[in-house]
Amino acid sequence: MTPQNRPVHAESDFPAPDFDTPIERRGTMSNKWDDMAHVFGLEAPDALPMWVADMDFAAPVGVRRALERTVAHGVYGYPGENAPYLDAIRWWMRTRHHWQVGREDILTVHGLVNGTALAVDAFTQPGEAVALMTPVYHAFARVIKAAGREVTELPLALRDGQYALDWQGWTARLSGREKMLILCSPHNPGGRVWSADELREIADFCHERDLILVSDEIHHDLVLPGAPRHIVTVLAAPDIADRLVTLTAATKTFNIAGAHTGNAIITDPGLRQRYVARMMALGISPGLFGLPMVTAAYSPEGAAWVDALTGYIAGNAEIFDRGLAGIPGVRPMQLQATYLSWVDFTATGMAPAELHRRIEQGARIAANHGESFGLGGAGHMRFNLATPRARVVEAVGRLQAAFADLQ
Numbered sequence: 001m002t003p004q005n006r007p008v009h010a011e012s013d014f015p016a017p018d019f020d021t022p023i024e025r026r027g028t029m030s031n032k033w034d035d036m037a038h039v040f041g042l043e044a045p046d047a048l049p050m051w052v053a054d055m056d057f058a059a060p061v062g063v064r065r066a067l068e069r070t071v072a073h074g075v076y077g078y079p080g081e082n083a084p085y086l087d088a089i090r091w092w093m094r095t096r097h098h099w100q101v102g103r104e105d106i107l108t109v110h111g112l113v114n115g116t117a118l119a120v121d122a123f124t125q126p127g128e129a130v131a132l133m134t135p136v137y138h139a140f141a142r143v144i145k146a147a148g149r150e151v152t153e154l155p156l157a158l159r160d161g162q163y164a165l166d167w168q169g170w171t172a173r174l175s176g177r178e179k180m181l182i183l184c185s186p187h188n189p190g191g192r193v194w195s196a197d198e199l200r201e202i203a204d205f206c207h208e209r210d211l212i213l214v215s216d217e218i219h220h221d222l223v224l225p226g227a228p229r230h231i232v233t234v235l236a237a238p239d240i241a242d243r244l245v246t247l248t249a250a251t252k253t254f255n256i257a258g259a260h261t262g263n264a265i266i267t268d269p270g271l272r273q274r275y276v277a278r279m280m281a282l283g284i285s286p287g288l289f290g291l292p293m294v295t296a297a298y299s300p301e302g303a304a305w306v307d308a309l310t311g312y313i314a315g316n317a318e319i320f321d322r323g324l325a326g327i328p329g330v331r332p333m334q335l336q337a338t339y340l341s342w343v344d345f346t347a348t349g350m351a352p353a354e355l356h357r358r359i360e361q362g363a364r365i366a367a368n369h370g371e372s373f374g375l376g377g378a379g380h381m382r383f384n385l386a387t388p389r390a391r392v393v394e395a396v397g398r399l400q401a402a403f404a405d406l407q
Helices: 036-040 061-073 083-097 112-123 138-146 167-171 196-208 238-243 269-281 290-297 300-325 352-362 389-402
Strands: 048-050 106-109 129-134 150-155 157-159 162-164 178-184 212-216 244-248 262-265 340-344 365-369 380-384
Touching (some): 083 290, 083 300, 112 138, 138 150, 150 167, 238 244, 238 269, 290 300
Parallel strands (some): 129 178
Antiparallel strands (some): 365 380
16 A cells, blocks of 8 residues: 555544445536547447546545535535635645645645646746647647647657656757646556656756646546555655646545646745736636535545545456456556556557547447547557446456457
């Protein structure tokens, strides 16, 4: 068990979560389930959505009760005093990540895509460039380009089946217009936990080139048992706090992404003020319903729930990897963190269109196309494993059938 996942409670104090019982999500305005037909053309009643990165699990009981109390009050005015919310975040970061955070350091944004977009807006100008270590979460490039900035792709190297930094290869790709680097830590889609030495190298790279470093750590609680410990970037490189924005959220951890509540944690006063200025200019302020949900999530009960969740996801990943390992030319990347399996199909020799046809029309599974994650993503697919285990077993069987001619 990794240090940040070590329980701070007795597990018997809280009811065991039920991750096995399916919850019907069709007809609930779910992006993952209800948009599958429009995006993938999958209208079959047995189609499996394994694309959008939310979970098919109910949030912890305490989170649901906190929301129920808010709803039952009946008055839904502007939120104000939020010290309990800020202190819950501080408690979580201290007990789970060994990170001391001040109240004043925490800025609440409308989710981490919004938090990323605000950083791009605050610290770069149109025509400048933002560097991404690809393949990486596709929303980064989307918001950068929408803001009129350029994307500089720095393809990750592949060493011993895992993604690695490639400084020699990256130097030639820099245009000189870069003003920012966005880091995904842990890495999505590769599921990689970066080491302290790697984070230090990234920090040095940004310092040498005068880049703002935005560290998106939304998956930092979803490290699987036995994997290396996640290290908060600012702890690995405290001397670059004057150019570091750390993005965190309870939403990915506890499956409350619909609350659209996240945090930009900025310890340097000058950098923080520049970010606050853009928030004020754009009218960014917290919503009422996310605050009590996050406050309840960042608690001993939430810690117990996450410990159970990561163990369950590890079990799903083992089943999925073992099932796909029998298909020639198909290789899942070892999952250290997140619940997203990144699968390499390039050795099958199939063109992307054929790959997509087999998975979507043959197996009736909606998964993310690797090309959308940037350079290095072609020939890969990303599968969401945060679903009841029976569905993972079903998906494995369907994929084996869809590629049966290779076996």
